[in-house]
Amino acid sequence: MLTPPPGDQLVVSTDSLTEEVHFKRSQIPPSILGRKALLVNISDLAAMGARPWFCLLALSLPEDLARSSYSSALLEGFLGETRRWGVDLVGGNLTGSSIIQVNVTIGGTIDHGQSIKRDGCRDGDSLYLVGHVGRSSRGLQLLHELNFDMLPTREEELLELVKDPHDALCLLSHLLPAPRLRAGIWLRQRKLANSMIDVSDGLVADLQRLAEASGVEIVIDGSTLELLRSEGGERMTLEHVLHGGEDYALIFSCSDRKHQEIEKIFPEGFGDLRRLGIAHRAETPAVLVDDGRNQMILTPQGFDHFT
Amino acid sequence: MLTPPPGDQLVVSTDSLTEEVHFKRSQIPPSILGRKALLVNISDLAAMGARPWFCLLALSLPEDLARSSYSSALLEGFLGETRRWGVDLVGGNLTGSSIIQVNVTIGGTIDHGQSIKRDGCRDGDSLYLVGHVGRSSRGLQLLHELNFDMLPTREEELLELVKDPHDALCLLSHLLPAPRLRAGIWLRQRKLANSMIDVSDGLVADLQRLAEASGVEIVIDGSTLELLRSEGGERMTLEHVLHGGEDYALIFSCSDRKHQEIEKIFPEGFGDLRRLGIAHRAETPAVLVDDGRNQMILTPQGFDHFT
Numbered sequence: 001m002l003t004p005p006p007g008d009q010l011v012v013s014t015d016s017l018t019e020e021v022h023f024k025r026s027q028i029p030p031s032i033l034g035r036k037a038l039l040v041n042i043s044d045l046a047a048m049g050a051r052p053w054f055c056l057l058a059l060s061l062p063e064d065l066a067r068s069s070y071s072s073a074l075l076e077g078f079l080g081e082t083r084r085w086g087v088d089l090v091g092g093n094l095t096g097s098s099i100i101q102v103n104v105t106i107g108g109t110i111d112h113g114q115s116i117k118r119d120g121c122r123d124g125d126s127l128y129l130v131g132h133v134g135r136s137s138r139g140l141q142l143l144h145e146l147n148f149d150m151l152p153t154r155e156e157e158l159l160e161l162v163k164d165p166h167d168a169l170c171l172l173s174h175l176l177p178a179p180r181l182r183a184g185i186w187l188r189q190r191k192l193a194n195s196m197i198d199v200s201d202g203l204v205a206d207l208q209r210l211a212e213a214s215g216v217e218i219v220i221d222g223s224t225l226e227l228l229r230s231e232g233g234e235r236m237t238l239e240h241v242l243h244g245g246e247d248y249a250l251i252f253s254c255s256d257r258k259h260q261e262i263e264k265i266f267p268e269g270f271g272d273l274r275r276l277g278i279a280h281r282a283e284t285p286a287v288l289v290d291d292g293r294n295q296m297i298l299t300p301q302g303f304d305h306f307t
Numbered sequence: 308m309l310t311p312p313p314g315d316q317l318v319v320s321t322d323s324l325t326e327e328v329h330f331k332r333s334q335i336p337p338s339i340l341g342r343k344a345l346l347v348n349i350s351d352l353a354a355m356g357a358r359p360w361f362c363l364l365a366l367s368l369p370e371d372l373a374r375s376s377y378s379s380a381l382l383e384g385f386l387g388e389t390r391r392w393g394v395d396l397v398g399g400n401l402t403g404s405s406i407i408q409v410n411v412t413i414g415g416t417i418d419h420g421q422s423i424k425r426d427g428c429r430d431g432d433s434l435y436l437v438g439h440v441g442r443s444s445r446g447l448q449l450l451h452e453l454n455f456d457m458l459p460t461r462e463e464e465l466l467e468l469v470k471d472p473h474d475a476l477c478l479l480s481h482l483l484p485a486p487r488l489r490a491g492i493w494l495r496q497r498k499l500a501n502s503m504i505d506v507s508d509g510l511v512a513d514l515q516r517l518a519e520a521s522g523v524e525i526v527i528d529g530s531t532l533e534l535l536r537s538e539g540g541e542r543m544t545l546e547h548v549l550h551g552g553e554d555y556a557l558i559f560s561c562s563d564r565k566h567q568e569i570e571k572i573f574p575e576g577f578g579d580l581r582r583l584g585i586a587h588r589a590e591t592p593a594v595l596v597d598d599g600r601n602q603m604i605l606t607p608q609g610f611d612h613f614t
Contacts, residue, residue, distance in 0.1 A: 001316050001317075001318060001417070001422050002316060002317040002318070002319070003316050003317075003419070004311035004315075004316075004317055006313075008311075009308050009309060009310050009311075010308075010309040010310075010311055010317075011308060011309070012309070012361065012363055012397055012398055012412075012414070013363070013398050014363040014364075014365045014398050014399065014400050014410075014412060015365075015400055016365050016367065016400055016402050016410075018367060018402045018403070018404050020404075020405065021402055021403045021404060022402075054319065056319055056320070056321040056412055057321075058321045058322075058323050058365075058410045058412075060323065060325060060408060090319055091319050091320050091321050091412075092321065093321050093322055093323055093410075095323050095325045095328055095329075095408075096325070096328050097325050097327075097328060097406065097408070098327065098405065098406055099404065099405055099406060101367065101402075101404070101408060103321075103323075103365045103400075103410045105319075105321060105363050105365075105398075105412035107319070107414075110308070112310070115308050
């Protein structure tokens, strides 16, 4: 029984992690799987600037795992993150299944009429990125390459698994993404963002969604892309940056007159803030890159569940 | 974005239908699977006397089904029921998977402080059943026995599949259970029920849950059980009545002084109402049957996802 805060509006969202689609059983410890399942849903709230309120967990497990410490480790990881983010687990369901699936539904609150959606990007808006892109897919590549026998479960130990500090961050970002909740709430409360989306399927794919919802074309600055790539270490490619999924960074747009203010007052602890480019009203929504001489259309190659 | 009705409280619940656990792909058409996925969640609301508000659908499908008419038929069935029950689909998620899973989260509203829970059954309460038990598991047995090539999708056609009218009702009850939503809301609004639960895992299993939550033992009248069995046709067994799952009937308890009133004023269209027996405060919660001479303990043998 939940009592809605007077005057607030409710947002709800659902997201699943499915074995062999989003993860391989041997490549993620159960406690981290439980944590990640909540984190990706917290990111959905971040993209709306919503405060976490409640969640429900629908867990599908093969019988041998349900009867072993696997299920309790998964649940402990999940519950730890619910405490960390202040979200109440109010319902659940456990089902037998041939594969592992962790489905979470999350509810959050927003002050009445204050929502930020992906369709609010206007002509002349500046586009911003909070956090990083490319790290998660580079981390996944590392998991495949290194083929660890057994992964540790704590952040500090995960960071020590590989020597290269860039790679270590990528591995951690893949296993335990950092939802930009504080940034999302802050942007909403200060009415600084016209539109917002989280990057779950890749930078270009999610920019394209924002462009289509808003009826704009988005022109990204080529030098910013190169900067994002170079910061990711030697093995980070432009492919990772443009099309890697599961980073759970935040993209938002703001009016041109606000963009200098935002760069000054954006709190440091909320994640790296980068100006990606600019939006123009357009008949055909698209994402382009401007290398200083030419503009080229970027085609989404993000995660498609059925290719 | 959802605006909670002022003063109301929110209840949320989640339930999944998983291939090879809850159904076989060949034994349920996709449109009926979609409908059933909402119906079992509506039954969760019925058990709390809540009015439907919103739902989210997390669908896992193998690629060949996602790319075929299977997915649209499933979605159409689901959406048809959302319209019928007045519940808004406000979020969703589609994931590739080796098996079909339909997970639904549902939200409902209750006037502030009016909830009915399974822990409210008191000493001396009468126990009532709304609807039927046993039909669904008998219907599942028929599905296995008759091994239909292709099932029709409309109720009228489903009822014509088998000659015996009892069996026909059982088949329909299994494929398209009838949640007792109007009864649940009516009982809550008139403050007639002290406790309530829906029968998803079997009569004894769910009575046992109510008994444990409330700290009572529940004594069922043996002649009522025999009546329930005989009404189900020749092939209905006591096993079906006591332990068959997925009927989504409603069980509630009411104070002794209200039970005669309820029997008089319970609206006819809400489903058959039957008095099952009586509850006593007890150290050891249990479900018993009284055959007029002896009392025997009934052990739950309901659906266990992991046996």
